Amino acid sequence: MLEFITSDALPVRHGFFTRKGGASSGIFAGLNCGTGSSDLAEIVAINRARVAEAMGVPPDQMMTVHQVHSPDVLTVTAAQPIRPRADAMVTATPGVALAVLTADCQPVLFADAAAGVVGAAHAGWRGAKDGVLEATLDAMEALGAKRANIAAVIGPCISQAAYEVGPEFYETFTDDDPETRRFFAGGNGDRMLFDLPAYGLWRLRQAGVGHAEWTRHCTYRDPERFYSYRRTTHAGEVDYGRLISVIRL
Known part of the structure; x- marks a missing residue:
């Protein structure tokens, strides 16, 4: 059985899917939806088709992009087979599902239900920092949404307790904005712990979004439910699965 997490703040069809219920095996066991992984392409296609079915759309109506840790957003009027380079999508077209892939980065789903506009973003530290x-x-506003009416929900991502970084990372943030010191806590030696979801919530609220929340699921700490790039790296595994998060009108 597929498992996905939802939020009452998003009154449209959506889901932050866990790794449960997929066809992949081995280190990818479960619902690996990453075409960029070394998993069998036909198995990834089966997994994606299961997600599309759960969202009530044909597989070719579930749109993804080639994610590159950028601030680039694609406005989608119809699903297309090619995957443009971008890290977020918005649409006002009913029946088109927007999907982003993550494995520690933040999947963020947006909705202004009154205006009929939704969005999805892949927001790692770099993408979030770059806007x-x-x-x-x-x-979304360009499609008629009102910022004060938009709800944004951050799905499962790496939590502060599991996100150790070095001094260069810390300085990348604090040199630009000293206020970002609040998102770092002390670690071992010169290491620090970065609070990615708190940083994402802060950026959203600073931008004037109507509502912002995190589902409070840590990808690193729960290997039964979530893939994690950092956990895979620490374990010395050769590759990792990708989680999928989807929203549609």
Whole structure:
């Protein structure tokens, strides 16, 4: 059985899918939806088809992009077979599902149900810092959404307790904005712990979104339910699965 997490803040069809219920095996066991992984392409296609069915759309109506940790947003009027380079999508077209892939980064789903506009963003630390969340809000407004009516929900991602970084990472944030010191806690030696979802929520709220929340699921700490790039790296595994998060009108 597929398992997905939802939020009452998003009154449209959506889901942050866990790894449960997929056809992949081995290190990818479960619902690996990453075409960029070394998993069998036909198995990944089966997994994606199961997700599309759960969202009530044909597989070719579930749109993904070639994610590159950018602030770039694609406005989707119809699903297309090619995957443009971008890290977020918005649409006002009913029946088109927007999907992003993650394995520790933040999947963020957006909706202004009154205006009939939804969005999805892949927001790792770089994309969030470079403005992908704000760019998604801008693109939704261009389709008629009102920022104060938009709800944004951050799905399963790496939590602060599992996200150890070095001094260069810390300085990348604090040199630009000293206020970001609040998102770092002390670690071992010169290491620090970065609170990615708190940073994402702060950026969303600073941008004036109507509602922002995190589902409070950590990808690193729950291997039964979630894939994690960092956990895979620590375990010395050769590759990792990708989680999928989807929203549609």
